[in-house]
Amino acid sequence: MSKPKKGQTEFVQWMEPLLDCLRALGGSARPKEVSNWIARELRLPPEITEVTIKSGANRFHNQVQWARQYLVWEGLLDDSKRGIWALSPLGWKTRIDDDAARTIFLNRVRASQSLRKQHASSDALPVPETADTAPPEESQELDLLDVLKGLPPYGFELICGRLLREHGFEDVEVTQRSRDGGIDGYGLLRLSPFVSLRVAFQAKRFKDVVSRSSVGEFRNALLGRAEKGVFITTGRFTTDAESEASRDGVVPIELIDGEQLVQLFQDAGIGVKPKTIYEIDHAFFDQFRHEP
Template identity: 55%
Template sequence: MAKRKNSQAEFVKWFGPLLDALRDLGGSAKPREASDKIAEKLNLNDEKLNESLNSGQSRYYNQVAWARQYLAWEGLLDTSQHGIWALSQKGEKTYLDDNESRAIFLKWVDIHRKAKKNKSENEILEEQEENEPDAFQNTNPTDLLQVLQSVSPYGFERICQRLLRESGFERVVVTGQSHDGGIDGHGILEINPFVSFKVLFQCKRYKGTVSRSQVGDFRNAMIGRAEKGIIITTGTFSSDAVKEANRDGAPQIELVDGEKLVEMFKKVELGVKPKTVYEVDLSFFEPYMDK
């Protein structure tokens, strides 16, 4: 049991590297950018980056997201701007070693254990192992990504068609049922009144990881037919798939993973209804808890 507990707290080792990565990126970055900077600086191998949780999401990126959450609770990261990880004034001057990171981790696990009196420390860590930070704090039984993963493959293509239209594309057509070399549809994106171009898209209703070879197959199918391609998935992309999508000298392919897809639905308010939610700020109450 002790060995399992240490495994579940593996994300603690990313505390210091995340602060360092954000400093290297000018003090702020998008989640994927910050995570990739850590991987680059520490020379993490593909086996580590591509490991998945039971839920299908990337174990590494989930762990870095939890590192970010603990640093935010500690006041080392600024949470005021949604979708951006930024250092606070305190965080800019803070450098963490393993012992200091461990102390922050134990402090906030204990705070959450006291706040959730029906939860043991192990139960809290088990929740964190398989969930993203937002899900841990505000569990929603109707999770958007789970809903998208539950629709039919053709239904997902039609939903993506609607999303592209809401995002500014014109003449969006779904062709997926014709098995057109992996192309599920196409549309026109107008940059300005003088410039527009055709975009091909592929929809993958996945819980797992899209591989490099799948990105390469999609590019081969689109060569000579469009200058731009988009792969939309409810899953994730392997690090090799990301490299393949951005390979020099080849048509660029935009990758939309489950996390980005949810944000796009929220941005255009498609299939979601905005509402005000008050989240308990445990950092405010921390000084008043029993020591």
């Protein structure tokens, strides 16, 4: 593949590898798994995969999300389950190259422009004019993440303790801030009636990335105090931080970044209310746009 191009339609180049990824992973995957797969298989350099946008989100992942949105509109992906990207029956058998991907984009732009002219409607298809815009499905997630980032430090630690409890942890306690020793709280994870783990967690409101050194410092705090660690952040982790968390021969650490954090809140129904939204099926109306 040629060197990625900057600009409004940068996301178009990720449509083909996105479909390839889902086929390779059995037809479905979580969003971050898709971005990681593409970055790994195409051997993308850090200057592409590590750049952030104004909101603090990862720019590359944002572009992959836009590629996914257009594939959904094209009927190649199934969007019936939130948090899971899945191939539709059409997507399984459809192969697209760079030209086909660009055609998908241009067709949607023309449809959007046509709707705006005919109805001056705000329901026309959104077109990402810059890398700072979020696809429709991601906008609410970003709103929730902004709320979490706006909490005071101790409030964020408390709500992370609540999150762990809602996801099955027992005896969750948040440490006193002046005596936390690098650990924000503890919980007991019962694996069976006979086996349980003492888990320590750290909760940090980061806008940007969490470095390897931060993960290493947390592990040092765990020694002799817990059998496993959980590092929760509103930001994201560098590749080196991820490597440090899974290093052999030391206390294992689970990393929960901003995207995963939002999903966990939604799964547990904490701080969110279900809402039914009807999205216009533009593909349905395409069949009625032909003049006799």
